[in-house]
Amino acid sequence: MKKVYSIIYKLHKILSGILSILFILWYVSGLVMLYHPFPRLNDTIRPVKEVDYAVTDSLWQQVPATFRSCQFIFSGNHQLIKVDGEVLGAYHPTKDDILSIADDYNIIIHHIDTLADIDRWIPFNRLMSHLPIYRLVSNEEDYLYISSQTGEILQYNTKKARLWAYVGAIPHYVYYKPLRRDSELWKDVVILLSGIATISVILGLIISIRFLIKRKRLKLFRKATWQTHYLFGLISGIFMFAFIFSGMMSLAKVPEILIERHPYKAPLLEKSHYDIQALPSHFKRCDLADDIKPIFRSYITEKMEISPATLTNGVSITSNEVEEIINSRLQEDVLSTETVVNDWFYYQNGEKGFKTETTHHSVYWNEKGYFKVMDRNSKARYICYQVLHTFKIPFLNTKEPLRLTAMWILLLSGLVIVISGTILSYRIVRK
Numbered sequence: 001m002k003k004v005y006s007i008i009y010k011l012h013k014i015l016s017g018i019l020s021i022l023f024i025l026w027y028v029s030g031l032v033m034l035y036h037p038f039p040r041l042n043d044t045i046r047p048v049k050e051v052d053y054a055v056t057d058s059l060w061q062q063v064p065a066t067f068r069s070c071q072f073i074f075s076g077n078h079q080l081i082k083v084d085g086e087v088l089g090a091y092h093p094t095k096d097d098i099l100s101i102a103d104d105y106n107i108i109i110h111h112i113d114t115l116a117d118i119d120r121w122i123p124f125n126r127l128m129s130h131l132p133i134y135r136l137v138s139n140e141e142d143y144l145y146i147s148s149q150t151g152e153i154l155q156y157n158t159k160k161a162r163l164w165a166y167v168g169a170i171p172h173y174v175y176y177k178p179l180r181r182d183s184e185l186w187k188d189v190v191i192l193l194s195g196i197a198t199i200s201v202i203l204g205l206i207i208s209i210r211f212l213i214k215r216k217r218l219k220l221f222r223k224a225t226w227q228t229h230y231l232f233g234l235i236s237g238i239f240m241f242a243f244i245f246s247g248m249m250s251l252a253k254v255p256e257i258l259i260e261r262h263p264y265k266a267p268l269l270e271k272s273h274y275d276i277q278a279l280p281s282h283f284k285r286c287d288l289a290d291d292i293k294p295i296f297r298s299y300i301t302e303k304m305e306i307s308p309a310t311l312t313n314g315v316s317i318t319s320n321e322v323e324e325i326i327n328s329r330l331q332e333d334v335l336s337t338e339t340v341v342n343d344w345f346y347y348q349n350g351e352k353g354f355k356t357e358t359t360h361h362s363v364y365w366n367e368k369g370y371f372k373v374m375d376r377n378s379k380a381r382y383i384c385y386q387v388l389h390t391f392k393i394p395f396l397n398t399k400e401p402l403r404l405t406a407m408w409i410l411l412l413s414g415l416v417i418v419i420s421g422t423i424l425s426y427r428i429v430r431k
Contacts, residue, residue, distance in 0.1 A: 005210065008203050015200035017425035022193060023418035025171040026247070030411050032168030034404060038175065039121065039157030039165055043299040046153075046284035047104040049074040053277065056081075059088045060276050066268040070288040072279070075151040076100035082152075090150035098134065101146060105156065107138045114148075120170070121145075121162065122155050123180040130154060187251050194248035201241045204421075208234040229420035236413040243414060246388035254380045262360040264373040266291065267329065275310040291371030292317050292325060306369050317367050322356060330373070332358035340364070345374055345382060347397045 016023075056072070059081045063070065071082045076097045081088040093101070102109050113135040118127055122145055127133070130147035133154065137143060143162075145155040157165075169175060174193070180186045208230055211220055221227040233240075273294040280286060283298040294309030323334045337356045340346050346353050346364040353366035362379070364372045374382070386392045391410075396403035 005207075008206055012200060012203035012207060013425065013428065015196060016204070016421050017428070019193070019197050019200060020418065020422035020425050023197065024415070024422060026197075026244070027411050027415040027418055029168050029170075029172035030243075031408070032164060033172050034407055036161065036164035036168045038169035038173065039155075039161035041153060041156045043284050044302050045105065045156050046299070047074070048282055048284055048300055049079075049104075050282045051279060052079060053279070055079050055089075056279065057276055062088045063271055065271050067271070068268060070269065072283070072286040073152070074104075074285075075146075075153055076104060078151055080150070080152065087150040087152060090152075092148060093134070093146055093151045097151065098136065098146065101153065102136055102144065105144055105153075107136055107142060107144055110137050110139045110141075112136055115145075118177070118181060120175070120177045121157055123175060123177040125181045125183065127154060191248055191252050194244055195252075198241065198245045198248060201237065201244055204233050204417075205237045205241065208237060225420050225423050229417060229424060232413055232416045232420070236410070236417065239410050240414045240417055242388040243410060246385050249381060249384035250389065254377050254384065256377065259377045259380050260375075261377040262375040264330065264361065264375070269294075273309060278307070278309060278311045280305070280307055289369060292322060292365060292369060295369045297369070317365070317369070319354070322354070322363070322365055326356060326358060326363055330358055330361055330363075332360060334358055342394045342397050344387070344394060345379060346372070347392075347394070350398070 051072075056079055059079065063081065063083055067083050069082075069084055073080050073082060075091075076093070077100050078091055078097070079089060091097070098112070099109075115133040115135055116131060118124065118131075118133070119135075121143060122133070130149050130152070132148050134146040134148060135143055136146065141159040143155070143157050144153065146152070147154055165175075174180070174186065174190050179189060211230060212234060219227070220230055267290075269288055269290045273290060274288060274296075279296060280298045280300070283300050286296050286298040288309070289295050289297050290309075296307045296309055298305050298307065319337055323337070326332065326334055335357045337354055340353050340355045341350060343353075343355065343364070345362065346355065348366060348370060351366055351368065351370075353364055353370060356363040356365070360375055362374050364370070364374070391403050391406055396406065
């Protein structure tokens with residue numbers, strides 16, 4: 001048994017020593033990420049534009065009979081429809097187009113860069129087809145990225161958001177361009193690193209628990225660094241395990257051998273179900289959806305607004321309609337339906353919803369078109385990531401200050417463990 005423990009102890013020292021800097025980066029960046037995510041173009045930034053129904057109708061004629069996704073967006077004075085990744089109405093922006101877009105985003109152009117490759121703020125190979133990409137740089141050093149091939153607005157970020165990303169999202173997500181541009185390689189590397197880190201934490205927990213069982217006291221070491229590392233590891237090591245493991249599970253899948261999967265594939269959307277004349281007259285962007293019934297999801301303010309996809313239909317949904325859809329799509333009988341407001345897997349800012357149980361699935365839905373199908377495997381993955389990593393639990397869903405406080409305690413205690421461990425590793429290497 002002593003040999004086994006000796007191996008565990010040495011392995012913990014080696015793995016922790018190798019990953020010590022990465023541990024510190026993850027925890028420090030985690031604190032930043034509570035308030036500053038990776039900068040992206042979002043609906044608070046997009047301008048509200050008025051729809052030209054003649055142009056929209058012309059583009060709509062090009063939409064196929066069925067599709068997986070469809071989105072109405074604007075680019076300067078141009079209307080675009082994005083269908084399954086293809087942009088209808090695509091154009092090569094001229095100087096006047098660029099000036100119009102800059103005006104929409106309240107940008108006073110200092111200069112324009114023509115990018116021959118993606119940069120660190122758009123580090124995704126899927127954007128290579130948009131090259132060259134125009135990067136508008138404002139007097140305040142805000143960046144706006146425009147595709148030269150389609151006219152799409154690809155990204156927007158401020159100087160402040162980029163500065164926070166350097167100490168937040170970039171180290172936390174390992175968003176380094178040479179790695180992140182290859183999504184599969186990036187995913188494999190992050191899973192590998194976080195997997196090794198998880199093993200190191202488990203070994204540390206075993207060591208601290210063994211110390212406690214053998215010595216039967218909390219005060220074991222004279223040196224403050226050793227005592228701090230041991231005590232915090234014993235008390236909050238399990239939360240450190242949850243944080244590192246859940247980070248890995250943000251990309252990894254729960255093995256089917258552990259929990260059987262019953263994946264749900266949403267049906268294709270049908271063009272005939274939508275009447276373009278029912279499209280809202282103005283919005284930032286508008287998505288088509290048909291989870292329960294055809295609707296338009298438009299963004300005019302910061303909140304999403306739902307409207308019927310035809311002039312004759314409404315958006316309200318009945319329990320009977322949902323049960324019919326579940327029976328036809330899942331080929332399973334409905335076992336029960338109950339009201340939910342704040343559930344482990346459903347929370348829509350206090351909006352009342354429903355949970356319908358079938359043989360292998362839980363279907364969460366509400367009368368405004370929300371529709372989410374989860375099997376046991378997807379629930380397990382949700383718990384492994386969202387619950388353990390961000391504390392999205394019923395008790396804290398309605399208490400954001402308390403949730404943030406809990407996250408601060410978790411991250412700071414973990415930071416104490418990794419900093420003290422890094423100091424110990426440095427001393428061992430120096431000797």
